[in-house]
Amino acid sequence: MHAQLDGQVVIVTGASSGIGAALARVCSVRGARVVLAARRADRLAEVAALCEGEPDCVPCDVTRAEDRRCLVDAVLSRHGRIDVLVNNAGIALYGSLEETTEAGLRHMFEVNFFAVFLMAQAVLPAMRNVGGGTIVNVASTGGLLAHTTAVSAYLAAKHAVVGMSRGLLRDLDGTGISVQVVCPHLTDTDFFEVGIGAARMSEAVQAVRGKMDTPEEVAEGIANQIGAGPFVVFPTQRSEAAYTRLKERS
Numbered sequence: 001m002h003a004q005l006d007g008q009v010v011i012v013t014g015a016s017s018g019i020g021a022a023l024a025r026v027c028s029v030r031g032a033r034v035v036l037a038a039r040r041a042d043r044l045a046e047v048a049a050l051c052e053g054e055p056d057c058v059p060c061d062v063t064r065a066e067d068r069r070c071l072v073d074a075v076l077s078r079h080g081r082i083d084v085l086v087n088n089a090g091i092a093l094y095g096s097l098e099e100t101t102e103a104g105l106r107h108m109f110e111v112n113f114f115a116v117f118l119m120a121q122a123v124l125p126a127m128r129n130v131g132g133g134t135i136v137n138v139a140s141t142g143g144l145l146a147h148t149t150a151v152s153a154y155l156a157a158k159h160a161v162v163g164m165s166r167g168l169l170r171d172l173d174g175t176g177i178s179v180q181v182v183c184p185h186l187t188d189t190d191f192f193e194v195g196i197g198a199a200r201m202s203e204a205v206q207a208v209r210g211k212m213d214t215p216e217e218v219a220e221g222i223a224n225q226i227g228a229g230p231f232v233v234f235p236t237q238r239s240e241a242a243y244t245r246l247k248e249r250s
């Protein structure tokens with residue numbers, strides 16, 4: 001048993017697919033009381049059926065203030081506390097500066113940055129009340145450097161997540177609340193099919209699918225380090241090696 005998650009109340013946003021679904025499952029196997037949040041209730045129920053214990057499913061669009069409030073209220077009324085928030089929900093946006101639409105840019109920032117900030121804000125009072133907790137923000141190697149081309153808007157949002165997390169880490173010093181930022185690299189999920197402008201990437205993505213981390217590997221790496229690892233969490237050796245390689249080139 002991994003003691004750091006046993007009995008902990010863990011919210012995972014974006015738990016209906018990919019990294020979030022795998023993370024919800026691994027946290028439940030380690031004894032956490034998991035709350036799965038995303039828009040697709042049917043997919044949440046399928047993921048919950050694979051989890052241990054009695055996970056809660058809360059349909060939630062993280063870009064909606066009312067949904068965020070209902071999610072936090074539901075967790076507090078059922079469990080009375082929130083130990084870990086994993087801000088994992090996210091979408092891709094592919095395209096050059098010229099190709100990126102204002103609507104796409106704004107929507108991607110709503111999901112990938114504003115919702116991350118506002119979910120952290122929403123759980124903070126409960127964490128402050130008990131003098132502890134962990135906020136885990138899922139960014140990307142693209143939150144630390146430009147890991148590929150034609151994703152400048154996405155890189156900006158993920159850099160914003162890293163910057164906000166650094167600021168929060170300082171602001172919460174001495175409160176017992178920790179902050180971590182997770183930087184996965186290429187991971188084999190639906191992310192590459194459902195993102196804005198994803199069609200233009202499908203050929204390039206197919207060529208590297210076999211070299212990607214699996215969501216299960218990424219989830220294990222995150223679960224191993226929640227509340228115990230460094231501020232910047234590389235969930236796998238491959239993601240850390242990719243960061244080191246790209247940094248040397250930049």
Ligand SMILES: NC(=O)c1ccc[n+]([C@@H]2O[C@H](COP(=O)([O-])OP(=O)(O)OC[C@H]3O[C@@H](n4cnc5c(N)ncnc54)[C@H](OP(=O)(O)O)[C@@H]3O)[C@@H](O)[C@H]2O)c1
Pocket residue numbers: 013014015016017018019020037038039040041043060061062063088089090091092111138139140141183184185186187188189190191192194215
């Ligand atoms: N895959 C990669 O190569 C990679 C690499 C680095 C970082 N990341 C990051 O890892 C995180 C998870 O991505 P993934 O690869 O697991 O992608 P995924 O399989 O597409 O999962 C994305 C999740 O986000 C949820 N989501 C999207 N918009 C939402 C909204 N408005 N409200 C609530 N939930 C929403 C989706 O659920 P619903 O559609 O049901 O709402 C889904 O559960 C993202 O933050 C992504 O940026 C991924």
